[in-house]
Structure formats: structure tokens, C-alpha cells
Amino acid sequence: MKSKKISQIHGGGGEAMNELLSEILSEIKNKSVKGGIGLKEMDDSATIPLGDKNIVFTTDSYTVRPLFFPGGDIGKLSICGTINDLAVMGAKPIAISTAFIIGDGFSLSDLKEIMKSINRISEETNTPVVTGDTKVIEDRIALVINTSGIGIADRIIKDSGLKVGDKIIINGTVGDHGIAILANRKGIEFETELESDCAPLYDLTRRILKYRIHAMKDPTRGGLANTLNEFAEKSNLGILIDDEKIPFRKEVKAASEMLGIDPLSVANEGKIVLSVGNDDAESVLKEMRKSRYGK
Numbered sequence: 001m002k003s004k005k006i007s008q009i010h011g012g013g014g015e016a017m018n019e020l021l022s023e024i025l026s027e028i029k030n031k032s033v034k035g036g037i038g039l040k041e042m043d044d045s046a047t048i049p050l051g052d053k054n055i056v057f058t059t060d061s062y063t064v065r066p067l068f069f070p071g072g073d074i075g076k077l078s079i080c081g082t083i084n085d086l087a088v089m090g091a092k093p094i095a096i097s098t099a100f101i102i103g104d105g106f107s108l109s110d111l112k113e114i115m116k117s118i119n120r121i122s123e124e125t126n127t128p129v130v131t132g133d134t135k136v137i138e139d140r141i142a143l144v145i146n147t148s149g150i151g152i153a154d155r156i157i158k159d160s161g162l163k164v165g166d167k168i169i170i171n172g173t174v175g176d177h178g179i180a181i182l183a184n185r186k187g188i189e190f191e192t193e194l195e196s197d198c199a200p201l202y203d204l205t206r207r208i209l210k211y212r213i214h215a216m217k218d219p220t221r222g223g224l225a226n227t228l229n230e231f232a233e234k235s236n237l238g239i240l241i242d243d244e245k246i247p248f249r250k251e252v253k254a255a256s257e258m259l260g261i262d263p264l265s266v267a268n269e270g271k272i273v274l275s276v277g278n279d280d281a282e283s284v285l286k287e288m289r290k291s292r293y294g295k
Helices: 014-025 074-087 108-125 176-186 223-235 250-259 278-288
Strands: 046-050 053-062 092-103 129-137 143-153 167-170 213-217 273-276
Touching: 053 074, 074 092, 074 108, 074 143, 092 108, 108 129, 108 143, 167 278, 176 250, 213 223, 223 273, 273 278
Parallel strands: 092 129
Antiparallel strands: 046 053, 053 143, 092 143, 167 273, 213 273
């Protein structure tokens, strides 16, 4: 890595983050359980083979500004993100942990609202929050949430599974979360409110696992562009995309132009990208549309 200091660019996905991870993970030698997926693969979750099943394990830390935004808050974001990282590996989420790093002077009422958001998603997905931790620090930081999750899967779906002739499918419009956050910070308003797409997606993924899903990922950091690049690089294949067929809300396009941002590179928190066997693509679309999160 050229720079000897870590900056915000290293946390945004893409090449800079990959360089940082390559640099620091070289210090870790024991990166996976025998027969499982671990740090080397850089997938959404790790896997631990257990008989004829797989335990799936993931962890992530969440910061966002503002903490409350159109369509959600940091609590909803944290539990949805962890559930989705399990779901895209082909797993059924079974338990969540939450850890809070709270800045001195943080509002108790805000914290309770954030906890209510976590509870709503926990109940919707029947994924209990079973353990956690709390630290209060003297720092300018307002709130950081770390969530870890475990799930169970019969078949693991990896980033590297693309096949020649696959179809690429996404379950809705692109760029909603990232652009909603940025527009909110900048005070950009529209006739209809632009909201984050933050949502738990296991209800969607569980419906399609019987089909030939060769790769599946939630396009969070680095957006759709980074997800497709990861698919292609890990599978050693090229992907041909017709950009006219990528769905955007008109508000996202307008805000992107105003902000000078590529909506393909901003985070989505309620979307999954699939690489599906050509013969199964229509069946997968039909099943996805049965879920409230499939469009």
C-alpha cells in the first residue's frame, strides 16, 4: 500500500479498500476453518462445515450520518445488513449479537428508538438478538454499532460462482440508500421523498434457493459497480451489462447529477444482485416478486 496512513477512501469499497485489507490481513495466517470459507475468499460471510450443513458467520460495524434518515436509522441499518450478509450466502439467519460504542452524552431517547428499530427487524425475520456489549467512551463519536450473526445453510452461494451464460438480476432500483443519505445531508428536496431502501432480505432469498443461483451479493459498499467487479474478478469471467436496463428512480438520477456522483458506486441496503442460470432466470424473477422486497 502506497500510503502509510489510513483515510476515508480506504473504507469506501473498491481498489483502495482491497489494498488496505491485503496489507493488514497478511498478518493473519490462520484464515479459515478446514473446508470452509474464510478471510482469504473475502465473501459476505465465513462458513464452518458441520456434518451435512454449514454454519455461516458474519460481522460488521456500522456508522452513518445522520443516525436517523428517511427510511430508517442506524439500528435498522445494522441488523438488516447482518441478516443480508447471511442471506446472500444461502443461509437462514438464526441469531444476532449487537455491540454499542456510545459517545458520552448521547441521548437516551434516541438510543431507545434505535433499539426499537432493531427489535422490529428481529421480530419480522424471527431472528433473536441473543447477546451484546455496551461501551461508553469520552469521544466526539456519537454511536457505532457492531452486529454479528450466525445462520445455517445447506448449500453455500459464493461470489466466485458465475457461469458462462448466466443472467444478472437485481431486485429493484439502484442507489436509493446512498443517494438518500447524501441528499439528506445536503438538504436536497424532491416532490416525493427519497428514502433509503434498507430492508432485511431473507424472505426474498429463501424463495429462490431451489434454483441455479450461482452467485449472490448485497451491493453495499462500492454499490452495484463494485459488486459486479467482484463477481467478475473472483469468477475469472467478464460481465456484459446493458446500462439502459439498470433501474433508477428519477430522484436518484437527479440527485446524482446535482452531487456529481455515480449512482452505480453508492451503497444499497435493500438490494441483492444474483447471477442465475439462464433457464432459471424467469422462474427466479417470478418467485422474487412474491416477496414484499422483490420488484
